[in-house]
Amino acid sequence: MKVYVWKQSGNSYKLRVLLALLGVDYEEVMVDFRAHAHKHADYLKINPRGQVPAIVDGDTVLWDSAACLVYIARKFGGEQWLPSTPAPMAEVMNWTALAGNEMQFGLQYARRGLMRGIYSAGTLEQMQANGRVALDVLEQRLAQNEWLALGHPTLADIACFPYAETAPQGGIGLDAYPGIAAWLKRCKALPNWPERWKV
Amino acid sequence: MKVYVWKQSGNSYKLRVLLALLGVDYEEVMVDFRAHAHKHADYLKINPRGQVPAIVDGDTVLWDSAACLVYIARKFGGEQWLPSTPAPMAEVMNWTALAGNEMQFGLQYARRGLMRGIYSAGTLEQMQANGRVALDVLEQRLAQNEWLALGHPTLADIACFPYAETAPQGGIGLDAYPGIAAWLKRCKALPNWPERWKV
Numbered sequence: 001m002k003v004y005v006w007k008q009s010g011n012s013y014k015l016r017v018l019l020a021l022l023g024v025d026y027e028e029v030m031v032d033f034r035a036h037a038h039k040h041a042d043y044l045k046i047n048p049r050g051q052v053p054a055i056v057d058g059d060t061v062l063w064d065s066a067a068c069l070v071y072i073a074r075k076f077g078g079e080q081w082l083p084s085t086p087a088p089m090a091e092v093m094n095w096t097a098l099a100g101n102e103m104q105f106g107l108q109y110a111r112r113g114l115m116r117g118i119y120s121a122g123t124l125e126q127m128q129a130n131g132r133v134a135l136d137v138l139e140q141r142l143a144q145n146e147w148l149a150l151g152h153p154t155l156a157d158i159a160c161f162p163y164a165e166t167a168p169q170g171g172i173g174l175d176a177y178p179g180i181a182a183w184l185k186r187c188k189a190l191p192n193w194p195e196r197w198k199v
Numbered sequence: 200m201k202v203y204v205w206k207q208s209g210n211s212y213k214l215r216v217l218l219a220l221l222g223v224d225y226e227e228v229m230v231d232f233r234a235h236a237h238k239h240a241d242y243l244k245i246n247p248r249g250q251v252p253a254i255v256d257g258d259t260v261l262w263d264s265a266a267c268l269v270y271i272a273r274k275f276g277g278e279q280w281l282p283s284t285p286a287p288m289a290e291v292m293n294w295t296a297l298a299g300n301e302m303q304f305g306l307q308y309a310r311r312g313l314m315r316g317i318y319s320a321g322t323l324e325q326m327q328a329n330g331r332v333a334l335d336v337l338e339q340r341l342a343q344n345e346w347l348a349l350g351h352p353t354l355a356d357i358a359c360f361p362y363a364e365t366a367p368q369g370g371i372g373l374d375a376y377p378g379i380a381a382w383l384k385r386c387k388a389l390p391n392w393p394e395r396w397k398v
Contacts, residue, residue, distance in 0.1 A: 048336045049301075060286045064296040071289035084283045087259045090270035097265040097299050102248075105304045105320060121304060121329070122321040130320070137247045 010162030106131030110170030305330030309369030
């Protein structure tokens with residue numbers, strides 16, 4: 001299984017986390033954003049969106065981070081990370097979807113704006129406002145629960161972790177979110193939780 | 200099962216479609232956006248994001264459209280609409296996730312901008328650019344395949360349908376996307392495909 005990532009990408013980090021927690025062997029392929037490798041024709045054949053991460057595993061080609069997480073969880077993780085029964089599966093997807101909506105277009109793009117000067121989804125203030133929608137929902141949940149979706153860690157926690165942790169890089173401090181801060185620590189204490197790539 | 204919707208919401212329409220195709224009985228609850236019912240305290244207890252759709256079914260409360268679709272598909276749809284094996288499930292999630300990323304923040308928000316004057320995720324041009332990322336990926340797939348994820352209709356098609364169909368309301372004509380145009384007709388020809396609500 002080839003896993004295409006870039007070291008500054010929080011969406012890539014989600015896959016790194018799940019693969020490490022599950023102890024899965026895989027081939028990591030760095031897609032160098034500085035060289036615009038994510039927009040090269042060869043890579044666009046794998047991921048027509050021109051983003052990371054992506055997975056190629058035999059005939060299976062996946063180019064959305066949530067789909068990649070679903071694949072890894074269902075192939076290697078049994079029922080823990082993404083249960084197959086309707087209500088628990090949908091509970092997990094609630095948060096996994098949030099990670100691709102307000103967390104991506106709010107928290108991640110606010111961070112990208114401040115770090116790289118790219119503002120493609122609104123002004124910094126608009127992206128921060130979208131990001132706070134996500135953080136407020138997370139905080140409300142985590143004020144009374146240890147994990148987002150179920151009574152144990154699931155895909156939901158992994159999907160939401162990277163851009164919650166980096167919210168301050170988008171100009172949103174986490175002081176007002178004690179539930180989130182405690183949950184971030186809880187996640188990082190899971191056995192085999194990996195560091196981000198060194199930049 | 201109570202299903203909270205608003206008649207102008209494409210995300211609500213996704214649930215209406217899947218429930219109709221599967222012939223599921225449910226209680227439809229209109230959340231009147233004109234009266235700001237989606238921001239009332241009672242509704243925010245169900246959906247802390249203040250959006251539609253949402254589902255309440257016994258103890259199960261879901262507030263993201265992708266999660267609602269997953270729940271309905273897995274509870275009532277057997278293996279057809281969302282298979283439980285890793286690769287087919289992830290293929291479906293690729294497109295279901297796209298429907299919540301570029302389709303939502305591009306196509307849907309461009310449409311909302313032109314219809315309601317709300318520009319919360321960038322300028323019209325930025326939202327249209329994000330929307331075209333999604334349409335280009337859809338077109339590339341549909342130029343050679345009848346359905347998005349697998350060899351038959353799945354959740355992927357239902358999730359992507361509403362905001363692809365309304366792209367022109369966001370100022371993006373579909374003339375350049377013949378594969379999408381043919382697929383939209385193919386979707387609407389499925390047995391029991393329901394119309395949108397009358398506005």
